[in-house]
Amino acid sequence: MVDDLFPSPASLDKASIEEGTQLAPAFDANGLVTCVTTDADSGRLLMVAHMNAESLRRTIETGEAWYWSRSRKTLWHKGDTSGQIQTVVEMCVDCDQDAVWLRVKVAGDGGCCHTGRCSCFYRRVPVGKGICEPLEKED
């Protein structure tokens, strides 16, 4: 099981953080790590969000994605109201443990973005231009 509190990275040396088996998330000044969420089947990038210690703990314990909503300042069980529950197929952590990656299966209508799209990333920024434009294959 997951401890209530994760150890501080400050209690570990660099080699342990980068190469060890101890999960010691490097929360930022706001107590958050970045979370990248991709579709486990297609590999598509769905969203970028944030997790505090409690949302990270719940995600690990339940196998469903819990985030921290920075705008609402609340724990956010993705899909609670929309039905778009994200079941974790695999969770990874990066070298310095300040970012996690969720590969998920999306329930409900399969959507993710509050605009109704499958992915929050539906616009490209062309090289050399300070604009964004719809992707040709927008879902």
Add this chain to the structure above:
Amino acid sequence: MVDDLFPSPASLDKASIEEGTQLAPAFDANGLVTCVTTDADSGRLLMVAHMNAESLRRTIETGEAWYWSRSRKTLWHKGDTSGQIQTVVEMCVDCDQDAVWLRVKVAGDGGCCHTGRCSCFYRRVPVGKGICEPLEKED
């Protein structure tokens, strides 16, 4: 060309930010947006980093990945010393414009992580366990 300064999202309404063609990055209190970088060929998640306005401007103008190093507090042209230049194949922005996604081709030895690996995400966190363990197929 890209303006020296991006417009503030505060100058736009929600619909324009989410559905418009105006790039108006929502920099956080530290002046940063999150950047997710994936391999354009394999789709693999390589790294998560941050960009300030200047690194975002340079990335858009040059078609190569520029980040902001939070630890060194400097602009960071990825690959300048390692040769692992990241050429942007496609850049996307998310719904609320506080995250960008780079699909890149990596030059040099094809690596990305400072530990020598192709990706910074080389450890998984099993559901129900507060540990991390090497991915079976680590590069």
